Amino acid sequence: MPYKKHPVIILGGGPAGACTAMYLLRRGIKPVIVERDAFPRYHVGESLTGATALALKELGLGPAIEAQNYPVKHGANFYGPDGKNDFWVPLVRRDENENQVPNYTWNVLRSTFDKVLFDAALERGAEWIKATAVAPISKDDAVIGLTIRTPGGAAENLHSDVLIDASGCATFLANHRVTGPKIPGNSDKQIALFTLFAGGIRDNGPELSKQPGNTVLFYQRKHHWAWFIPVTDELTSVGVVFRT
Numbered sequence: 605m606p607y608k609k610h611p612v613i614i615l616g617g618g619p620a621g622a623c624t625a626m627y628l629l630r631r632g633i634k635p636v637i638v639e640r641d642a643f644p645r646y647h648v649g650e651s652l653t654g655a656t657a658l659a660l661k662e663l664g665l666g667p668a669i670e671a672q673n674y675p676v677k678h679g680a681n682f683y684g685p686d687g688k689n690d691f692w693v694p695l696v697r698r699d700e701n702e703n704q705v706p707n708y709t710w711n712v713l714r715s716t717f718d719k720v721l722f723d724a725a726l727e728r729g730a731e732w733i734k735a736t737a738v739a740p741i742s743k744d745d746a747v748i749g750l751t752i753r754t755p756g757g758a759a760e761n762l763h764s765d766v767l768i769d770a771s772g773c774a775t776f777l778a779n780h781r782v783t784g785p786k787i788p789g790n791s792d793k794q795i796a797l798f799t800l801f802a803g804g805i806r807d808n809g810p811e812l813s814k815q816p817g818n819t820v821l822f823y824q825r826k827h828h829w830a831w832f833i834p835v836t837d838e839l840t841s842v843g844v845v846f847r848t
């Protein structure tokens with residue numbers, strides 16, 4: 605098999621992989637991203653945190669995200685069972701005097717959002733190898749690379765000084781027993797059913813808590829809840845979560 609060596613291979617070109625690539629490029633390290641899918645591609649996970657927005661702006665991605673016109677999220681409204689125990693959680697950040705001040709983030713359509721980040725990583729100098737990672741390559745208890753399968757079906761070995769696992773829920777290295785066993789938590793016993801819904805009716809008041817881009821969560825009891833996340837002017841991500 606052909607032999608290639610890279611300083612850093614990032615497995616996965618989702619938000620974690622793309623942002624890691626951009627941070628490495630800032631330090632003069634040119635990473636290779638191994639990603640099997642072409643973007644845009646569907647993905648769940650649309651309601652960004654305030655910290656994510658701050659990180660994206662810090663990476664210089666604010667204008668590119670703003671250009672997508674995603675709904676602006678000022679916080680989340682929680683609705684309890686039987687119309688009781690509703691509450692509003694605003695997004696805040698610390699200012700230079702450590703005071704809490706209002707913050708905002710975005711609710712995003714992941715297909716376009718992930719493409720914005722991935723394209724930015726490539727524009728800044730990351731290299732994309734479109735392939736599926738099949739197995740880590742180990743030597744003397746260290747991971748020294750990846751075996752990949754290209755879209756044409758060929759197997760190739762890629763060698764690197766560092767391999768970063770940004771494969772998301774696929775947890776590639778854990779599943780290959782490289783990083784130790786996965787320890788199931790309470791969330792492991794939950795199932796989510798979700799889709800994108802066109803034309804949902806949204807809040808529209810003057811207060812921050814009534815802005816149309818906010819996240820709305822409904823909780824029934826522990827591990828039983830639902831979400832309503834506006835992701836474009838037209839589309840809303842809706843999902844229900846329950847226990848297995």
Ligand SMILES: Cc1cc2nc3c(=O)[nH]c(=O)nc-3n(C[C@H](O)[C@H](O)[C@H](O)COP(=O)(O)OP(=O)(O)OC[C@H]3O[C@@H](n4cnc5c(N)ncnc54)[C@H](O)[C@@H]3O)c2cc1C
Binds near residue numbers: 615773774
């Ligand atoms: C039901 C549900 C709801 C969620 N809601 C939210 C939310 O509202 N807000 C929020 O912040 N988060 C949410 N999340 C979590 C969010 O989806 C993830 O945290 C986020 O997608 C992680 O990004 P990532 O870049 O680590 O992984 P991903 O976005 O999953 O990217 C991993 C990439 O790795 C690639 N990959 C994986 N294996 C291989 C392989 N073997 N070879 C090549 N490529 C590979 C995949 O194609 C993919 O593009 C939710 C998750 C779930 C399951």
